[in-house]
Amino acid sequence: MKLYEVAASPSCRRVNIFLKALGVEVERVTVNIRGGENLSEAYRQMSVNLKVPLLEIDAETHLCESLAICRYFDEITTNHQYLFGQTALEKAQVEMWNRIVEWQGLIPAFQAFRNLSGVYRDRETCINSWGKKVKSVSANFCHC
Amino acid sequence: MKLYEVAASPSCRRVNIFLKALGVEVERVTVNIRGGENLSEAYRQMSVNLKVPLLEIDAETHLCESLAICRYFDEITTNHQYLFGQTALEKAQVEMWNRIVEWQGLIPAFQAFRNLSGVYRDRETCINSWGKKVKSVSANFCHC
Numbered sequence: 001m002k003l004y005e006v007a008a009s010p011s012c013r014r015v016n017i018f019l020k021a022l023g024v025e026v027e028r029v030t031v032n033i034r035g036g037e038n039l040s041e042a043y044r045q046m047s048v049n050l051k052v053p054l055l056e057i058d059a060e061t062h063l064c065e066s067l068a069i070c071r072y073f074d075e076i077t078t079n080h081q082y083l084f085g086q087t088a089l090e091k092a093q094v095e096m097w098n099r100i101v102e103w104q105g106l107i108p109a110f111q112a113f114r115n116l117s118g119v120y121r122d123r124e125t126c127i128n129s130w131g132k133k134v135k136s137v138s139a140n141f142c143h144c
Numbered sequence: 145m146k147l148y149e150v151a152a153s154p155s156c157r158r159v160n161i162f163l164k165a166l167g168v169e170v171e172r173v174t175v176n177i178r179g180g181e182n183l184s185e186a187y188r189q190m191s192v193n194l195k196v197p198l199l200e201i202d203a204e205t206h207l208c209e210s211l212a213i214c215r216y217f218d219e220i221t222t223n224h225q226y227l228f229g230q231t232a233l234e235k236a237q238v239e240m241w242n243r244i245v246e247w248q249g250l251i252p253a254f255q256a257f258r259n260l261s262g263v264y265r266d267r268e269t270c271i272n273s274w275g276k277k278v279k280s281v282s283a284n285f286c287h288c
Contacts, residue, residue, distance in 0.1 A: 049244055061233070068240035075232035088219030089205070096212035100193055107251065130274035 002027045003069075004046075004054040009033075010106075011066040012053045018070040022077050067098070108138035146171045147213075148190075148198040153177075154250075155210040156197045162214040166221050211242070252282035 003026045005012040019026065031037050031052050038050050046062045047054050055063040055072065063069050074084055085091035114120045115131030147170045149156040163170065175181050175196050182194050190206045191198050199207040199216065207213050218228055229235035258264045259275030 048240075049248070057233070063236050063240055065240040065243045067243060068236040071239050072232055072236035075235055088216055089201070091219055092207050092212040092216035095215050096192075096207055096209040099209045099211060103251075104193070107247075125277060127271065127274050127277060130271050133269060133271060 001058075002029050002056040004029045004031050004052055004056070006031055006033050006052050009052055010110075011051070014066045015053050015069050018083065019073060021081065021083060022073060022079055024073055024077055105138055105141045108134035108141070112138055145202075146173050146200040148173045148175050148196055148200070150175055150177050150196050153196055154254075155195070158210045159197050159213050162227065163217060165225065165227060166217060166223055168217055168221055249282055249285040252278035252285070256282055 003015070005015070005028055007013075007030070031043070031054075033052065037043060038047070038052065043050060043054075046056060047064055049064045051064060053064075053066055053069055055069045057063065057072075063072055071084065082090070083094075085094040112131050112135035114124070115126045115128065116135065118126070120126060147159070149159070149172055151157075151174070175187070175198075177196065181187060182191070182196065187194060187198075190200060191208055193208045195208060197208075197210055197213055199213045201207065201216075207216055215228065226234070227238075229238040256275050256279035258268070259270045259272065260279065262270070264270060
């Protein structure tokens with residue numbers, strides 16, 4: 001197995017924190033996102049969303065999305081940590097809180113960064129007023 | 145158990161489609177969102193995000209978030225449909241595709257509706273230019 005990643009990406013860090021908690025080691029490959037490596041034909045053959053992280057399970061089987069990768073490792077690793085919950089209620093509560101943090105905190109924060117930082121100016125239309133609005137949404141969420 | 149809902153809400157419809165597939169019946173309570181019932185003190189006592197759907201498991205235990213509610217019913221209902229997948233790979237693939245559809249299709253569509261329709265004009269600052277941008281993102285995703 002190989003994990004394609006960019007060390008600084010929050011989604012890759014999420015997978016790394018999860019793997020560390022499980023005690024799992026996996027081969028890493030650094031992707032040059034700035035250089036557009038994730039948009040190359042070779043990457044397209046592996047990834048349906050052209051993002052990092054990407055897990056290569058075997059030459060034919062790949063997984064995108066940080067949470068899907070975490071869930072896969074949780075399932076194939078014998079462990080008693082139950083990071084996705086143990087009972088029906090716990091599993092649902094993990095799902096609930098994860099979604100609340102993502103929808104009310106992470107997504108506004110990502111959108112604020114993309115629209116305000118200038119980093120994405122070369123690849124998409126950045127809308128300053130939206131960036132400011134979601135920055136305050138995310139900040140209020142983090143303080144609550 | 146009681147399911148608090150608004151029939152027209154996409155998130156409530158998602159739960160209803162899921163429950164129908166499982167063959168589960170549950171008592172329903174319609175919430176008057178337009179009248180602000182979800183912002184009342186009584187609703188606050190039950191819900192951490194003040195949204196629909198909301199599942200009351202018992203007087204002390206409530207679940208928000210459509211996917212968390214679906215996962216809960218999937219866990220407590222004896223069934224062989226494996227709507228969240230059966231093997232480790234299937235479970236991860238369901239997670240992956242669900243997230244891709246939500247992040248690239250549903251979230252832009254929700255944001256386009258909120259910013260362009262005028263329905264939310266009385267409760268939040270609507271940003272037309274952002275609405276137009278995410279509308280095209282969502283439309284392109286739906287066509288791919």
